[in-house]
Structure formats: C-alpha cells, structure tokens
Amino acid sequence: MPTTVYEPAELAPGTLRVTPLGGLGEVGRNMTVFEYEGKLLVVDCGVLFPEEHQPGVDLILPDFEPIKSRLDDVVGVVLTHGHEDHIGAVPYLLKLKGDIPLIGSQLTLALVEAKLKEHRIRPFSLTVAEGQQEKVGPFDLEFIAVNHSIPDALAVAITTPAGRALATGDFKMDQLPLDGRITDLRAFARLGEEGVDLFLVDSTNADVPGFTPLERAIGPVLDQVIGKAPRRVIVASFSSHVHRVQQVIDAAHAHGRRLAFLGRSMVRNMTIAEQLGYLNVPEGVLIDYKKAKDLPDDKIVYMSTGSQGEPMAVLSRMANLDHAIEPGPGDTVILASSLIPGNENAVYRVIDGLTKLGANVVHKGNAKVHVSGHAAAGELLYCYNILKPRNVLPVHGEYRHLIANAKLAQDTGILEENTIIAENGTVIDLKDGTATVVGQLDLGFVYVDGSTVGEITDADLKDRRILGEEGFISVIVVVDSSTGRIITGPEIHARGFAESDDVFDAVKPKIAAALAEAAGNGVRDNHALSQVVRRTIGRWVNQSLRRRPMIVPLVIEA
Amino acid sequence: MPTTVYEPAELAPGTLRVTPLGGLGEVGRNMTVFEYEGKLLVVDCGVLFPEEHQPGVDLILPDFEPIKSRLDDVVGVVLTHGHEDHIGAVPYLLKLKGDIPLIGSQLTLALVEAKLKEHRIRPFSLTVAEGQQEKVGPFDLEFIAVNHSIPDALAVAITTPAGRALATGDFKMDQLPLDGRITDLRAFARLGEEGVDLFLVDSTNADVPGFTPLERAIGPVLDQVIGKAPRRVIVASFSSHVHRVQQVIDAAHAHGRRLAFLGRSMVRNMTIAEQLGYLNVPEGVLIDYKKAKDLPDDKIVYMSTGSQGEPMAVLSRMANLDHAIEPGPGDTVILASSLIPGNENAVYRVIDGLTKLGANVVHKGNAKVHVSGHAAAGELLYCYNILKPRNVLPVHGEYRHLIANAKLAQDTGILEENTIIAENGTVIDLKDGTATVVGQLDLGFVYVDGSTVGEITDADLKDRRILGEEGFISVIVVVDSSTGRIITGPEIHARGFAESDDVFDAVKPKIAAALAEAAGNGVRDNHALSQVVRRTIGRWVNQSLRRRPMIVPLVIEA
Structure with missing residues (x-):
C-alpha cells in the first residue's frame, strides 16, 4: 500500500509528539524525535548499510528534514548504545549544529567520541548510568540497564506532563550475562506500576520463537575449539562485541595462547573497552600482531574484523592472501558472529577461500559460536506482562518484525487499537494515555557517497543499476x-x-x-x-x- | 592458491579420462566429460546463475572449449535429472551440433525437450529407466534410481575396460518418498561388490550433519496451514518440485479447495508432469486462474513461481500489486521452498511486501514447509559404506562442500590419497583401479547476456561493477x-x-x-x-x- 502523506496539525499544548525518522521497516538508521512544548529530544541517530539495489552508496542516513530548521530546539540526543545503527549518523547531525548535547553511557559516549574525532568534532556530552535521572529541557529522563551484544546499553524512560514513553533501545534478557548486568525488569515493573503510556520496543527477533540462548553458552565451545586447535587460531566477530571478545581472550589464556587484535575498529574499540574496564585482559596475554609471528603457531589467537565478508576487512584479505597473516593447513578460523541477510555470498566466499587454503572453518552453521543480541518472542512476552504499557510502538525492524511484535503485545492482552504499526515519518501524539497517529511525513533516504551527503538521488541509483547491469x-x-x-x-x-x-x-x-x-x-x-x-x-x-x-x-x- | 594450468599427456589406450567442466567449486553448470578410446560421453550440461559480482548476466555456461573441436566424437549426453543446473546448457551445446543424442529418464527428457522447443531444436533422444543398461559407443551404461527433489532422477554407472565410474547426479535417500522410488542402495551394493573405481558424488549437503527429513513430513504442515486459512492461499515453490506440488494439491483437495497454477514454468512443468503420470490431480481440482477469481476466497489455492524473490516472477509481482491477483488481509502465503544463498534480501523484501498487504506469510523460517533435495552427511556415510569405492571425486558443490564430502569418505576408511579434490578442468585418468590427476585445463566462465553467448568478458563485468557503483x-x-x-x-x-x-x-x-x-x-x-x-x-x-x-x-x- 502506498503511504498517504499528510502534515500533522500544529502540536497542541500539553501533548507529547513522537516521530520515528528511521529504523521502521528496516534494520538500521534508528532515530526517533520526541517533541514537547516546542522542545525536541532525539533518541539515537544511526546509519543504515546499503543493499544491493543501492550500489556504490557508503551509508544511508535518516532524513533530518523535519528537524533541520529546528536544531536550536533540540535539547539533546540520547544514545542508547554504541552500535553503528544507533550512533553512526551523529557526525552528520553535529555537522549541522555542533553543540547539540549527546547523552549516553560511558562506553557509548567513548565509542561515539572516537568516531567524532575522525570527523574532527568534539561534542558536548553528558555521561549517564542506569538508575540515573536527568531533566533535559521539558523531558524527565530515567535510564535503565538493558542487556545487549555490547556492554553498557540503556533503555530510556521519557516523562512529560503529557505522559511517559519508554524506549528499550536494542536489548535482550540474558539472565546470566558475562558482566552480571541484566535488563532491569525491576525498573520495568516499577515504571509499569506508575504507568507507561507508550512502549517503543525492539522488534528485531519478534518473529523468532522462544528465548535467545545465553551468551556464556558460547564460551565452552570457543574453549573446546581453541583447546583442540593444532596451529594458529583466527577468530572474527563484530568489533564492538566486548563480551564475545572476552570469551575468546579467556579461552586463549586458558590454553596458554597469546592474543593479537587485527583490524582498525577492533583495535580501537577494544583499547577503549579495556581502558574503561569493560574488557578484562589478564597480564601478558595481549601481543602486537607484528610480534605474534615469532610465536609458535599453537601459542597465538588472532581476534579480527571481517565476520560479514566485508571485502576490505582483515578476514577477506586473509582469504585472498592479501594480508601479512596467511592462513594455511592446520589453522582454525572461527566466525563467532551472525550472518546478516545479504552478506551470505560474501561470507561463503571467505569461508571457501579459507577452506581452500587448508584452514578448518568453524561458524554458526556448524557450531554454537554465536547467539543473537536481541530479545526473542518469549522474552518480549515477559516485557509486555511486567510492563503492561497502555500503547505499544514496535520499532527497530522490517515490517514483518513490527507486525510479529504487535501480535505478541496483543497476545498479552493489549488491544489491537493500542498497538501502532508505524513507518518512518509517522507522527504520533500522546495525551492522557491515548496515542493517536496524526500525520505522515514524506521522508527519504539520505545517501552518503564519498564526501557527499544527500547528493545521490534514487534516480542516480536507477542509472547506476542500468549501467551496472547493461x-x-x-x-x-x-x-x-x-x-x-x-x-x-x-x-x-x-x-x-x-x-x-x-x-x-x-x-x-x-x-x-x-x-x-x-x-x-x-x-x-x-x-x-x-x-x-x-x-x-x-x-x-x-x-x-x-x-x-x-x-x-x-x-x-x- | 592459484591453480597451476598444465596440459595432460595424450590419453593412453585402455585408460578412462574424466574431466569435470563445471559444478566444482560452485553450485551449478554441472557437466563432466568421460573419454575412452577417442570417444566422449558427457554427463549433465547445466547452467549456473550469476552472483551479484556478475551484473547483468543472464546465465553462465560451462566452458565447452575442451570438446568444441571434438563434437563428432561425443557419443551422447546423459542427463541425470531435469533441474536447470543439469540441463540448462543443453540448448547451447546442441546449437553447436544438433544431433548429439540425449539420454535420460522420461520426465527429464520431457523437460529438456520443452526447453529445446523454445530454442526451436528437436533433439535425438534415448529414454532410459532405472535398471536399464545401454551400450553407447565404448561406454557400458547402467542407470540406477535415485531420489531427489524432482521425480525420475537417475545415477549412472559408466563401465569401460579401464574401470567403472558411478555418478550419482543429485540425490538424497528419503526412505519414504511420495512415489515410493527410493535411491537404489541394492544396486549400489551390487556395483560395490563388483567394484566401483571412481565415485562422483553430490556434495551439496556434505557439511550438513545428520539426515535430510522426509518430504512427507511437509504434507501435514501444509494440510494444517491450508485447513486453517480463512481466505485465499498462495503457495510458492520451485516449478519442477512435483512432489511438493502434489502435497499442496492433496491438501487443497482435502479441504475442498480448487487449485490454479500461476507462472509460465509452473504451468508448463506441471502439465508435463500430469500428462506423464508423475503428478496425480484428482478430478475437478484444477481450475484456470482467470476463473478462480469467481470462487469464494476460502475455496482456492494458487500454486505459483517466485519462491526465490525473482523480481519478474508471480510472487514478487503480487507483493508489488503488479499481478491480477492482489493479496490482502486474511490471505495466507506459503513459501514451500529453500532460500538459496544470495537471494535473502529479495525474498525478505517479498515477505515484507506481502505482510504489509496483510497476508500471513508462512516460510521455512517459521514452519516446516521445506526439506532439502540433497543427501546430508549421515546419508553420504551410508553410501560410502555400502559402495566402498576405490576412489572418490566429490562433485556438485562449493569448495567447502567438496572438502566436507572427502572427509566423510575418509571417515569410512577410504584413504586420503584416494579422495580427489578437483576443480573444473582437472583431468583425471583411471586405469587398473588407480585414479591419477594428469592435467589442469584453463577453463573460463561463458556468460549469456541477451542473445549473445560468450561475448561478455570478465573485463566487461569489471567495467559494469565500476559503472554500477560509481x-x-x-x-x-x-x-x-x-x-x-x-x-x-x-x-x-x-x-x-x-x-x-x-x-x-x-x-x-x-x-x-x-x-x-x-x-x-x-x-x-x-x-x-x-x-x-x-x-x-x-x-x-x-x-x-x-x-x-x-x-x-x-x-x-x-
């Protein structure tokens, strides 16, 4: 169904307006704007990675158009966690206005600041922690610990006289996480008792039945594979997955191996994580990869980027013998990572290349070396039952995920009319416990290509597809x-x-x-x-x- | 490792030479040439579908170069079954020489003849059945029933004074197939007793542990989904999967629904399958899709193409409201099919589009509506143990599949030196029970684009990639x-x-x-x-x- 675009009426006093600019109908570029009494609060500001029908595009940003003329009204940007699809567009927003305050946890801000440094931007930032409350403009914020595939993730409750919204950010409910920092269902319970009018909830795994397995179920598998490996071990994972890396470090240490980080983002993120105490590296385990070559083959683990088959990342280059470390017979490569749809051919090409070089490749297809970072259907049911929100806005997912999430809410007794299936640009007004769709903005894709932002149009991409095919x-x-x-x-x-x-x-x-x-x-x-x-x-x-x-x-x- | 190309010596008398031209290191364009005493026998002649780094290409053919100048020596082309990756290149071979005899089962030849008709070619063909023996030139052929995701598939034993090869074609070992036609392990046992010198064996699922579930496990799921569906049902699957379609027909019939075929290849293949008795359609079930619109919504099942998200196929067009049948709320769509790597984004776009229109989409991610057509590791072990071949040549698979298959052979006691990991163009000579790699031909990709064959070069594709990206x-x-x-x-x-x-x-x-x-x-x-x-x-x-x-x-x- 083509979306009908219509402008909302001017925001009435005493009403909270919620407008997702990105992340609905897609996995990426998450960004939601909350407006109350003329002031704007932004939650997350991420990027989307292009698909094959968007050739040559580097990144896709949320369409900032609705707030571009109102940047002076933005009282802050809350960043729920440090993944690219939640922080990646911050540099592009701050290039429009550099002094918008960033609000987030210690690790989240450290990661976004490292990114901003590359863009030569020094942000104004406010570090917050779980349990903390802050008044930002007319918004009373409370931060709640949630568990995800990166440490230090936060949900945020946003309270105004018009009502309260709770945005989970990305989360799951691992009950035995490595850092003991579980999703704070006690806080969810208390907020639910007090009343939550709008629940913005992660939909990524809403169509996955059951429960996401424990992260720590992976440790013994890694330990066993590394323990049995006759020669070198190379592990690839996302460069921000501190707990996955922790488990690799622990397994390496247990088997008397040293560990070297490979890949720019891996080195940068793990340096930050260790400095801030999120990563615990036993004395004498880390080694620079240039020195690691002098070690015996059975005394080293390389922890690298490239788990999605990205052609320029370390693992692909290794598979093409285009890296200082050349895998060979007897080496073990572990892809301790998800396989994001669309990357299959690239990842399988890397696996094939490594296999051809004689390496034994372990991946989630043949061993339990990955669990998801998102709550599956069973976990979401817990949330709905403990929170009992008045209205639900499923976010962070393709359309089928949003629908699946809304159905879960309905299974727990929330009325269909109180579950809102929205799109990017859908304008929702909240007042007296009632959430109403009042408008639909016409938002587009903002393509980053080289140093240009928003110059590439969909017509250009159509030309590229014709040129590329014919x-x-x-x-x-x-x-x-x-x-x-x-x-x-x-x-x-x-x-x-x-x-x-x-x-x-x-x-x-x-x-x-x-x-x-x-x-x-x-x-x-x-x-x-x-x-x-x-x-x-x-x-x-x-x-x-x-x-x-x-x-x-x-x-x-x- | 770059492949070292070297010409084999001239074939010695009394030696059988085996050269795969396609299907090794890839899933597609299967083709193997057997040579004895100056005569050539070809087994299969399929196409490969392009990946995203081969933009604009319609099909990829095996490189016919090694046999181009020797077409007069070709005594026949054995086609093991009617899938595109085994028969799709036949028209291009017959355009070079129209009177090369095709040898295959009734259904296989019917499908290839329908395809050749579109190219205005009438082939010379020899229909064979399981158990049948034929002498074709110097080759003694015996055909053996195998079970696959299309009926009437055959393995072929090729016997010459130099020794015997057995090529499985694609197969699995469903012990309760819908047509009762199991892979004939008795024949495998007998041939094994007599001696098999070279076993060319399907590797597609060699890295999948355990056993492929029964095809008939899907019937009850289809029956339940169709039985509970409140309105229209649309089922998509491969257009040659006769048994899958049979199960859909049976479920439709059981619930008082009529069934209409949608999509050119579905209509064509099912017409052939019904005429030849492979598909059993109860009286009064089939209806033309144009008339089906007059039926009540809960009295119709559409059986359609497009399960891989192909943009021009029926299901994609339905999702885009670009087809006479427009799915809507209450409709049920079943993707009773695999998800071929590389097609994920396209398939998910179709699922999302259908969900957005209000349809309930059932697919292998959320229901047991598909099983593979290839033998998993457990089944392959049975084969090796019952056959005890002297030498094994894993075929039909990416490199990692070939390696996994060779390891299975070794697990059953076959020596590593007798498992041959080959590439397209590897030349293997067989004599006195010994298989030896004697050469490596330099073979390329032959691209079909529009009406041109082999004009597009890899340099052109590189240009297209640059044009398409930039x-x-x-x-x-x-x-x-x-x-x-x-x-x-x-x-x-x-x-x-x-x-x-x-x-x-x-x-x-x-x-x-x-x-x-x-x-x-x-x-x-x-x-x-x-x-x-x-x-x-x-x-x-x-x-x-x-x-x-x-x-x-x-x-x-x-």
Missing part, C-alpha cells in the same frame, strides 16, 4: 553549427557492453540516415536530434542483441 | 584536425554520478589548461590527449568528492 553506449555526432551538417561521427563507444566497437559499423549508416532525414524535416534542435540518435541505436541494439544498455547520445555543434 | 563522467573535446586547437568543449556529462553537471564548471578550465599545456609540448595524438583529460578530471573528482567514477574522455577531430 553498460552504456555513447554516440557522438559533431554538427556544423551554421548548416546542421554532420562534420564528424557518429562516433560510438561502449563500456560494460561486451561486443567490440566493430559491432556498431552496422548501425552507423542508420544513424546518419536518421539524422539526415530529421534534418530534411527541418529538425535543428540538438536535444531533438539526440533523441533521434537514441531511438535509432536503441531499437537496433534491442532487436539485434536483445539488450538494453544506457544510451548516451551527444550532438555537439562545432 | 557511474561515469564523459568529457568530450572537439579539436581542429589541422591546428589541434579546441573548437568545442570540454563538454562534460555524468550519469549515476549524482551531482548536477554544474559541479564540473570548476574543472573545465583545468582541463582546457592541461590540454593547452600538452599542445604546447607538442602532443597531438588523440589518445595521449585523452589521457591528459582523464588524469586531470580523475584527480579533481577524487580529491574534491572522494569518488572514483569511470572516466570516458573523448578527443574528436573535426
């Missing part, structure tokens, strides 16, 4: 500006099109004839002549080769 | 052929590049200056001047925008 043919004709007679050409060049340029010898006379006929009919306009060229060669190429390349006709006057 | 900039300069002076230009046009052409105003003077300097230095060659243009704008675009589009400079004389 290549192009350019036809240049130079005409005399006074007589309209062809001076040179048609010159025809093709790229990505395959046939040698000789193939065009057959069509050149047709183009010349078509142009002569057009000229005979008094056509002198260059654009019209270009269209004659386009039609002539387009029809020929389609009929003779059954292909549809992009055709770029250029009629130039000299 | 777009292009063309720069045209018209120079006076006698003086070398610029008459017109530089004219700059870009596509897929995003910025408006105004952005180039900054670089035009630089190009003119660079050309003037080159002219001042006496450069008059158009190619050299083009390079000057390329360098100037390339450097500018990279520095100012951090992008690397394709640059197409054209210096034209007028």
Whole structure:
C-alpha cells in the first residue's frame, strides 16, 4: 500500500509528539524525535548499510528534514548504545549544529567520541548510568540497564506532563550475562506500576520463537575449539562485541595462547573497552600482531574484523592472501558472529577461500559460536506482562518484525487499537494515555557517497543499476553549427557492453540516415536530434542483441 | 592458491579420462566429460546463475572449449535429472551440433525437450529407466534410481575396460518418498561388490550433519496451514518440485479447495508432469486462474513461481500489486521452498511486501514447509559404506562442500590419497583401479547476456561493477584536425554520478589548461590527449568528492 502523506496539525499544548525518522521497516538508521512544548529530544541517530539495489552508496542516513530548521530546539540526543545503527549518523547531525548535547553511557559516549574525532568534532556530552535521572529541557529522563551484544546499553524512560514513553533501545534478557548486568525488569515493573503510556520496543527477533540462548553458552565451545586447535587460531566477530571478545581472550589464556587484535575498529574499540574496564585482559596475554609471528603457531589467537565478508576487512584479505597473516593447513578460523541477510555470498566466499587454503572453518552453521543480541518472542512476552504499557510502538525492524511484535503485545492482552504499526515519518501524539497517529511525513533516504551527503538521488541509483547491469553506449555526432551538417561521427563507444566497437559499423549508416532525414524535416534542435540518435541505436541494439544498455547520445555543434 | 594450468599427456589406450567442466567449486553448470578410446560421453550440461559480482548476466555456461573441436566424437549426453543446473546448457551445446543424442529418464527428457522447443531444436533422444543398461559407443551404461527433489532422477554407472565410474547426479535417500522410488542402495551394493573405481558424488549437503527429513513430513504442515486459512492461499515453490506440488494439491483437495497454477514454468512443468503420470490431480481440482477469481476466497489455492524473490516472477509481482491477483488481509502465503544463498534480501523484501498487504506469510523460517533435495552427511556415510569405492571425486558443490564430502569418505576408511579434490578442468585418468590427476585445463566462465553467448568478458563485468557503483563522467573535446586547437568543449556529462553537471564548471578550465599545456609540448595524438583529460578530471573528482567514477574522455577531430 502506498503511504498517504499528510502534515500533522500544529502540536497542541500539553501533548507529547513522537516521530520515528528511521529504523521502521528496516534494520538500521534508528532515530526517533520526541517533541514537547516546542522542545525536541532525539533518541539515537544511526546509519543504515546499503543493499544491493543501492550500489556504490557508503551509508544511508535518516532524513533530518523535519528537524533541520529546528536544531536550536533540540535539547539533546540520547544514545542508547554504541552500535553503528544507533550512533553512526551523529557526525552528520553535529555537522549541522555542533553543540547539540549527546547523552549516553560511558562506553557509548567513548565509542561515539572516537568516531567524532575522525570527523574532527568534539561534542558536548553528558555521561549517564542506569538508575540515573536527568531533566533535559521539558523531558524527565530515567535510564535503565538493558542487556545487549555490547556492554553498557540503556533503555530510556521519557516523562512529560503529557505522559511517559519508554524506549528499550536494542536489548535482550540474558539472565546470566558475562558482566552480571541484566535488563532491569525491576525498573520495568516499577515504571509499569506508575504507568507507561507508550512502549517503543525492539522488534528485531519478534518473529523468532522462544528465548535467545545465553551468551556464556558460547564460551565452552570457543574453549573446546581453541583447546583442540593444532596451529594458529583466527577468530572474527563484530568489533564492538566486548563480551564475545572476552570469551575468546579467556579461552586463549586458558590454553596458554597469546592474543593479537587485527583490524582498525577492533583495535580501537577494544583499547577503549579495556581502558574503561569493560574488557578484562589478564597480564601478558595481549601481543602486537607484528610480534605474534615469532610465536609458535599453537601459542597465538588472532581476534579480527571481517565476520560479514566485508571485502576490505582483515578476514577477506586473509582469504585472498592479501594480508601479512596467511592462513594455511592446520589453522582454525572461527566466525563467532551472525550472518546478516545479504552478506551470505560474501561470507561463503571467505569461508571457501579459507577452506581452500587448508584452514578448518568453524561458524554458526556448524557450531554454537554465536547467539543473537536481541530479545526473542518469549522474552518480549515477559516485557509486555511486567510492563503492561497502555500503547505499544514496535520499532527497530522490517515490517514483518513490527507486525510479529504487535501480535505478541496483543497476545498479552493489549488491544489491537493500542498497538501502532508505524513507518518512518509517522507522527504520533500522546495525551492522557491515548496515542493517536496524526500525520505522515514524506521522508527519504539520505545517501552518503564519498564526501557527499544527500547528493545521490534514487534516480542516480536507477542509472547506476542500468549501467551496472547493461553498460552504456555513447554516440557522438559533431554538427556544423551554421548548416546542421554532420562534420564528424557518429562516433560510438561502449563500456560494460561486451561486443567490440566493430559491432556498431552496422548501425552507423542508420544513424546518419536518421539524422539526415530529421534534418530534411527541418529538425535543428540538438536535444531533438539526440533523441533521434537514441531511438535509432536503441531499437537496433534491442532487436539485434536483445539488450538494453544506457544510451548516451551527444550532438555537439562545432 | 592459484591453480597451476598444465596440459595432460595424450590419453593412453585402455585408460578412462574424466574431466569435470563445471559444478566444482560452485553450485551449478554441472557437466563432466568421460573419454575412452577417442570417444566422449558427457554427463549433465547445466547452467549456473550469476552472483551479484556478475551484473547483468543472464546465465553462465560451462566452458565447452575442451570438446568444441571434438563434437563428432561425443557419443551422447546423459542427463541425470531435469533441474536447470543439469540441463540448462543443453540448448547451447546442441546449437553447436544438433544431433548429439540425449539420454535420460522420461520426465527429464520431457523437460529438456520443452526447453529445446523454445530454442526451436528437436533433439535425438534415448529414454532410459532405472535398471536399464545401454551400450553407447565404448561406454557400458547402467542407470540406477535415485531420489531427489524432482521425480525420475537417475545415477549412472559408466563401465569401460579401464574401470567403472558411478555418478550419482543429485540425490538424497528419503526412505519414504511420495512415489515410493527410493535411491537404489541394492544396486549400489551390487556395483560395490563388483567394484566401483571412481565415485562422483553430490556434495551439496556434505557439511550438513545428520539426515535430510522426509518430504512427507511437509504434507501435514501444509494440510494444517491450508485447513486453517480463512481466505485465499498462495503457495510458492520451485516449478519442477512435483512432489511438493502434489502435497499442496492433496491438501487443497482435502479441504475442498480448487487449485490454479500461476507462472509460465509452473504451468508448463506441471502439465508435463500430469500428462506423464508423475503428478496425480484428482478430478475437478484444477481450475484456470482467470476463473478462480469467481470462487469464494476460502475455496482456492494458487500454486505459483517466485519462491526465490525473482523480481519478474508471480510472487514478487503480487507483493508489488503488479499481478491480477492482489493479496490482502486474511490471505495466507506459503513459501514451500529453500532460500538459496544470495537471494535473502529479495525474498525478505517479498515477505515484507506481502505482510504489509496483510497476508500471513508462512516460510521455512517459521514452519516446516521445506526439506532439502540433497543427501546430508549421515546419508553420504551410508553410501560410502555400502559402495566402498576405490576412489572418490566429490562433485556438485562449493569448495567447502567438496572438502566436507572427502572427509566423510575418509571417515569410512577410504584413504586420503584416494579422495580427489578437483576443480573444473582437472583431468583425471583411471586405469587398473588407480585414479591419477594428469592435467589442469584453463577453463573460463561463458556468460549469456541477451542473445549473445560468450561475448561478455570478465573485463566487461569489471567495467559494469565500476559503472554500477560509481557511474561515469564523459568529457568530450572537439579539436581542429589541422591546428589541434579546441573548437568545442570540454563538454562534460555524468550519469549515476549524482551531482548536477554544474559541479564540473570548476574543472573545465583545468582541463582546457592541461590540454593547452600538452599542445604546447607538442602532443597531438588523440589518445595521449585523452589521457591528459582523464588524469586531470580523475584527480579533481577524487580529491574534491572522494569518488572514483569511470572516466570516458573523448578527443574528436573535426
């Protein structure tokens, strides 16, 4: 169903307005704006990674348009945790206005500050911890510990006279997490008793039945694989998954191996995590990877990036023998990571490459070396029952995830009319316990490509898809500006099109004839002549080769 | 490891030579050539579907080069079953020589003949059945029933004085298949007793532990879902999966629903399957889809194509409301199919689109509606133990699958030296029970694009990838052929590049200056001047925008 766009009425006094700008109908670029009495609070500001139909795009940002003219009203950006899909767009927001305060936990802010440093931005930031309350503009904030695949994640309760919203951020409910920091259901219970009017809840795994297994179930598997490994061990995981890395460090240490970090983001994040005490590295375990080469093969574990098959990351380069460390027979490679949809072919290419080099590759397809960071259906039911929110807004997921999450809420007794399936740009007003959809903004994708932001349009991407699938043919004709007679050409060049340029010898006379006929009919306009060229060669190429390349006709006057 | 290419010595008398041309290190374009005493027997001749790094390609064929000059020596092509990755390249082979005999089961030949009809080719064909023996040239063939996700699949034993090879084709060992036609392990046992020198065995699921579940376990799930469905039901699966369709027909019939086929290949294949008696359709169940619209919603099941998210297939078009049948709330869609790696995003987009329209989507992620067609590790172990082959050549799989399969063989006691990990083009000679790798041919990918075969090169695909990721900039300069002076230009046009052409105003003077300097230095060659243009704008675009589009400079004389 095409979305009907309509502007909301001006926000009435005493009403809380909630507008997700990203993260609904997609996994990525999470960002929600809360407005009360003329002030704006932003929760998260992440990036989305492009899919194959968005070729050449580096990142996709939320569409800041609705707040662009109101940046002076933004009292703060709450960052629930340090993953890219929640913090990655912060530099682009701060480039618009550098002094918007960032609010988040110690680790979250450390990670975002490291990122901002690369963009040469020093933010204003307010570090908060679970249990802490802060008044930011008209918003009373309370931060609640949640457990996720990165430490120090926070949910945030946002209270105004119009009502209270609770945003989980990303979370799961591991009951025995490595750091003992569980999702604080006691706080959920208390807030529920007091009343939660709108529950913004992570939907990523809402369609996964049951419960996410314990993170610590992975430790013994890693320990066993590393313990039995005859030669070198290389483990790849997300570079922010501190607890996964902790388990690898513990297993390495238990088997008398040293550990070296590989990959820029892995080194950077783990240095931060260790400095702040989130990662516990026993004395003498870490070693620089350049020195590690002097160790015996059975005394080293490399902890690396590249678990998603990213072509420039360490693991892919290793598989292509394009890295100082070259895997070989007897080596063990562990992909202790998820497989994000769309990355399958890339990851399997890496696995194949490593296997071909003789390595034994262990991954979630053949061993229990990964668990998800998101609450599955069983955990979400606990949340709904303990919180009993008046209204539910499933966030953070594709459409099917949002629907599945709403159904779970309904299973616990929440009325269908109180579960809101929204899109990016849906405007929801909250007052007196009632949540109402009052508008739908027209938001777009903001593409980052190289150093440009928002220059690439969907039309450009369509051109790229045609160019990428079919290549192009350019036809240049130079005409005399006074007589309209062809001076040179048609010159025809093709790229990505395959046939040698000789193939065009057959069509050149047709183009010349078509142009002569057009000229005979008094056509002198260059654009019209270009269209004659386009039609002539387009029809020929389609009929003779059954292909549809992009055709770029250029009629130039000299 | 880069493959070392070396020509084999001339085939010695009394030796059987085996050369896989496709299907090793990939899932698709299966084709193996057997040579004895100057005669060639081909087993399978399939296509490979392109991955995302092969943009715009329609199909990939095996490289026929090693047999192109010897087509008169080909005594036949054995087709083990009717899947595209085993029969899809037959039209392209027969276009080279139309009278090569095709040998296969009734259903296999019916499917390949329907395909050849579209190419206006009438083949010479020999229909065979399990248990049948045929002498084809110097090759004694015996055909053995195997069970797969299409009926009437055959393994083939190829016996010559040099020894015996057994090629499984694709198979699994469902012990209770719908048609009662199990993989004939009695025949495997007998052949094993007599002696099998080389076992070419399907590796697709060699890295999947355990056993593939029974096909008939799906029937009750389909029955339950269809029985409970309040409105219309749409089931998507592979268009050749006769037994899956049979189970859908049975469930529809049991619940008083009629069934309509949707999609060209589904209609064609099921018509063939029914005519030949492989599909059993109760009287009065089938209905034309145009008439089905008049039935009450709870009286119809649509059986459609598009289970892999193919954009032009019925299911994708339905999800985009681009089909006569528009799914809506209360409708049930069942994807009774695998999810081939690389198709995830496309399939999830279809699921999301259907969910958004209100349909309940059932797929293998949330219900037991698919089982694989290939033998898992447990089944392969049975094969090795019952057959006890002298040498094993794992085929049909990515490298990791071949390795996993070889390890299974070794687990049953076959020596590592007798398990051959080969690539496409590896030449294996068999004599006196000994299999020896004697050569490695240099084979390529043969791309079909539109009506062209083998015209697209890897260089063209690299161009397409650059064009698709970055777009292009063309720069045209018209120079006076006698003086070398610029008459017109530089004219700059870009596509897929995003910025408006105004952005180039900054670089035009630089190009003119660079050309003037080159002219001042006496450069008059158009190619050299083009390079000057390329360098100037390339450097500018990279520095100012951090992008690397394709640059197409054209210096034209007028």
